[in-house]
Amino acid sequence: xxxxxxxxxxxxxxxxxxxxxxxxxxxxxxxxxxxxxxxxxxxxxxxxxxxxxxxxxxxxxxxxxxxxxxxxxxxxxxxxxxxxxxxxxxxxxxxxxxxxxxxxxxxxxxxxxxxxxxxxxxxxxxxxxxxxxxxxxxxxxxxxxxxxxxxxxxxxxxxxxxxxxxxxxxxxxxxxxxxxxxxxxxxxxxxxxxxxxxxxxxxxxxxxxxxxxxxxxxxxxxxxxxxxxxxxxxxxxx
Amino acid sequence: xxxxxxxxxxxxxxxxxxxxxxxxxxxxxxxxxxxxxxxxxxxxxxxxxxxxxxxxxxxxxxxxxxxxxxxxxxxxxxxxxxxxxxxxxxxxxxxxxxxxxxxxxxxxxxxxxxxxxxxxxxxxxxxxxxxxxxxxxxxxxxxxxxxxxxxxxxxxxxxxxxxxxxxxxxxxxxxxxxxxxxxxxxxxxxxxxxxxxxxxxxxxxxxxxxxxxxxxxxxxxxxxxxxxxxxxxxxxxx
DNA sequence: GGATGTGAAGTAGTTCACAGCC
DNA sequence: GGCTGTGAACTACTTCACATCC
Numbered sequence: 001x002x003x004x005x006x007x008x009x010x011x012x013x014x015x016x017x018x019x020x021x022x023x024x025x026x027x028x029x030x031x032x033x034x035x036x037x038x039x040x041x042x043x044x045x046x047x048x049x050x051x052x053x054x055x056x057x058x059x060x061x062x063x064x065x066x067x068x069x070x071x072x073x074x075x076x077x078x079x080x081x082x083x084x085x086x087x088x089x090x091x092x093x094x095x096x097x098x099x100x101x102x103x104x105x106x107x108x109x110x111x112x113x114x115x116x117x118x119x120x121x122x123x124x125x126x127x128x129x130x131x132x133x134x135x136x137x138x139x140x141x142x143x144x145x146x147x148x149x150x151x152x153x154x155x156x157x158x159x160x161x162x163x164x165x166x167x168x169x170x171x172x173x174x175x176x177x178x179x180x181x182x183x184x185x186x187x188x189x190x191x192x193x194x195x196x197x198x199x200x201x202x203x204x205x206x207x208x209x210x211x212x213x214x215x216x217x218x219x220x221x222x223x224x225x226x227x228x229x230x231x232x233x234x235x236x237x238x
Numbered sequence: 239x240x241x242x243x244x245x246x247x248x249x250x251x252x253x254x255x256x257x258x259x260x261x262x263x264x265x266x267x268x269x270x271x272x273x274x275x276x277x278x279x280x281x282x283x284x285x286x287x288x289x290x291x292x293x294x295x296x297x298x299x300x301x302x303x304x305x306x307x308x309x310x311x312x313x314x315x316x317x318x319x320x321x322x323x324x325x326x327x328x329x330x331x332x333x334x335x336x337x338x339x340x341x342x343x344x345x346x347x348x349x350x351x352x353x354x355x356x357x358x359x360x361x362x363x364x365x366x367x368x369x370x371x372x373x374x375x376x377x378x379x380x381x382x383x384x385x386x387x388x389x390x391x392x393x394x395x396x397x398x399x400x401x402x403x404x405x406x407x408x409x410x411x412x413x414x415x416x417x418x419x420x421x422x423x424x425x426x427x428x429x430x431x432x433x434x435x436x437x438x439x440x441x442x443x444x445x446x447x448x449x450x451x452x453x454x455x456x457x458x459x460x461x462x463x464x465x466x467x468x469x470x471x472x473x474x475x476x
Numbered sequence: 477g478g479a480t481g482t483g484a485a486g487t488a489g490t491t492c493a494c495a496g497c498c
Numbered sequence: 499g500g501c502t503g504t505g506a507a508c509t510a511c512t513t514c515a516c517a518t519c520c
Contacts, residue, residue, distance in 0.1 A: 014511070016441050020434045021418060038479065047418045050479095051513055058481055066480045066519045083437050084444040091436070102340035108393075108416050109432045113440070148439055155346075172439045174432075178346050180259060180285045188442045190435050194347045194412075196258045197428050198329070199321050201386055201410045202351070203254050204426045206322040252489070276501065288501095289491055296503055304502045305498045 011082065015056045019079045021046045022053070026076040038069030083112075090117035092143060092170070094161055095152035096126050096136050099176060103150065104132040118144040143168040155179035162189075249320065253294045259284045260291070261317040268310045276307030321350075328355035330381060330408070332399055333390035334364050334374050337414060341388065342370040356382040381406040393417035400427075 011019075025045045029037055039050040039057075046053065057064065060078045064070050080086065091114050093100050100119070103109050110116055119131055120139040127138050139161070143149075149170045153161050158177035165173070166187060173189040175181060178196070183189055249257075263283045267275055277288040277295075284291065295302065298316045302308050318324065329352050331338050338357070341347050348354055357369055358377040365376050377399070387408045391399050396415035403411070404425060411427040413419060416434070421427055 010445065011441070012511070016438055017434065020431075020437045024416065040479090045418065047420070049513070052511090054480060055482085055512080062481065064480045067478050068520080069479065083441050085437075087440075087444065089440060089443075098340035098343050102336035103432065105336050106432070108414075109436075111433045112437060114433075114436055147443055148436065172443050174435055174439060176346075178262065180283065182285070188439055190439055192430060192432070192435060193258075194341065194344070194430070195349045195352075196255065197412055197430060198347075198352055198386065199258045199323075199350060200254055201412060201426055201428055202325075202327060203249070203321055205327075205385055205410050206325065207248065250489070278501090287491070290489090292502060293490080293504085300503065302502050303498065304496075305500050307501070 011059055015059055016083075018046065018048065018052075018056055019083060022056070023076055023079040023083075026070075026072045026079070030072045030076060034072060036065070036069045037072055037075070039064075042070070080112075085112045088113045088115055089148065090115055090144070090146035091148045091150060092116075092118040092120060092146045092165075093150045093152060094120045094139060094165070095154075095177075096121040096129075096131055097152060100150070100152035101131055103152070114148075117146050139164075143170065146170060148172040148174060151175045151177050151181075153177055249297055253297055254321075256284065256286065256290075256294055257317045257321055260294070261314055261321075264308075264310045264314040264317065268314060272310055274303070274307045275310055275313070277302075280308070318350075323350045326351045326353055327386065328353055328382070328384035329386045329388060330354075330356040330358060330384045330403075331388045331390060332358045332377060332403070333392075333415075334359045334367075334369055335390060338388070338390035339369055341390065352386075355384050377402075381408065384408060386410040386412060389413045389415050389419075391415055 022042060025042060026037065039053040043050040043053045054064070057070065057075070057078075060082050063074050063078060091110060093104055093116065096119055100121075104116055104119065116132055116134065119134050119136050120143070121127055121136050122139045127136050129136050143165060147170075149162075149165045149172070151158055151161060151173060155177045156179075158175060158179040159181050162173060162175075162181045162183065166183060171187050173181070173183070173187070174192065175189055176192050178193050180191070181189060260280060263280060264275070277291040281288040281291045292302070295308065295313070295316075298320050301312050301316060329348060331342055331354065334357055338359075342354055342357065354370055354372065357372050357374050358381070359365055359374050360377045365374050367374050381403060385408070387400075387403045387410070389396055389399060389411060393415045394417075396413060396417040397419050400411060400413075400419045400421065404421060409425050411419070411421070411425070413427055413429050414431075416431050418429070419427060
């Protein structure tokens with residue numbers, strides 16, 4: 001496991017999930033030659049309140065300029081530093097079906113230090129084929145050293161595959177299988193479950209209509225209230 | 239917009255995201271002939287505490303049997319009812335690249351009332367081809383009536399595409415583009431952002447090691463603390 | 477002036493602990 | 499006896515409001 005950074009304060013989970021959003025905005029402004037952005041602008045583009053933006057960024061140390069906002073390149077650097085973007089790390093993808101193949105070929109997936117270092121499957125007809133420049137290896141063979149495993153296997157196999165990967169030294173998992181997995185202490189998992197996302201959306205479509213016509217849903221730390229407020233602000237303008 | 243259900247209490251967002259997990263477990267137990275499940279068992283399988291399970295289920299009305307737990311088929315029915323699984327609804331997928339194609343062909347995606355009713359792209363070389371039994375339509379043509387749109391377009395186009403779909407009557411979005419979108423009141427959006435998920439995982443790998451070896455990450459309403467507790471419980475047994 | 481950064485207040489969600497019921 | 503359902507306590511996060519600083 002990589003050695004932890006020194007004395008960084010622990011960031012809250014919602015804050016962590018919003019930082020990458022701010023960072024993309026900072027990069028976009030930087031590339032368009034803008035020098036500074038303030039918390040209202042950043043909040044509007046990120047779908048959160050200005051106060052939330054300021055709290056999030058204050059947790060990275062005070063680098064805002066009172067009166068004018070945040071310098072976009074400092075902003076980008078601070079977030080990159082907080083998220084460890086200077087560090088390269090290896091990713092293996094296990095289960096090379098439609099989804100696994102789409103992920104490794106997606107330009108939105110492996111960014112900011114993530115390097116694809118191995119692709120695995122158990123199907124003999126897939127093993128040995130090439131995806132994203134790598135040959136698919138037999139899942140039964142030793143797993144290359146990596147930091148994160150992306151699981152795209154059928155749900156019934158997810159636990160067994162995870163167990164084996166933990167044995168082989170993997171400690172972080174991005175699990176696309178619709179299946180909760182148990183891991184020993186020291187391991188981390190995030191779930192991406194398409195069907196559940198649709199079900200949550202449909203709950204709100206069926207139930208969500210309040211007096212003013214319903215809510216915008218949270219995700220990525222963007223809460224219903226903060227997002228709704230921003231959205232309404234947008235549309236009042238037009 | 240579909241007429242809202244009558245007098246259902248509003249469920250909290252974390253509860254909503256956990257219900258589908260409980261439901262899958264209920265179905266699995268039912269299919270294996272088990273009659274009842276208690277909050278500890280359900281919590282262990284879902285990665286949350288028994289108290290959280292009881293609070294979540296109590297919000298659906300009291301149907302547990304004191305002394306023996308929850309009847310699995312009642313459990314399944316109550317959750318299906320709360321989530322509106324008796325209602326069929328239409329889904330359109332916009333942007334038929336690798337990801338869009340993988341999604342519509344995935345058995346994990348369109349479940350529980352979701353019906354694929356249209357697939358759209360703007361690329362002439364894709365329009366007219368067949369995916370998942372449907373012909374890809376020109377995004378510029380009228381959009382078929384549907385409840386949810388799945389956005390798999392490049393981030394730079396996401397806002398414009400969403401605007402157009404809102405115009406065409408769509409009110410709920412599952413957005414796979416790494417781009418926050420603004421929507422008018424009454425609309426709902428959920429974001430699925432693979433790159434952000436990896437970044438969050440890496441934050442924890444780099445910083446997460448506490449005295450006992452770090453944390454399990456939240457997602458789907460499974461919090462670090464509750465999951466860690468359950469995970470440790472699992473491993474103490476072995 | 478105009479924006480940040482932050483105590484204080486407010487709100488939401490989780491966990492404790494136990495009364496109530498099967 | 500055992501497990502649910504829930505008031506009360508606690509914890510986490512957001513929002514308000516304003517002192518602070520460029």
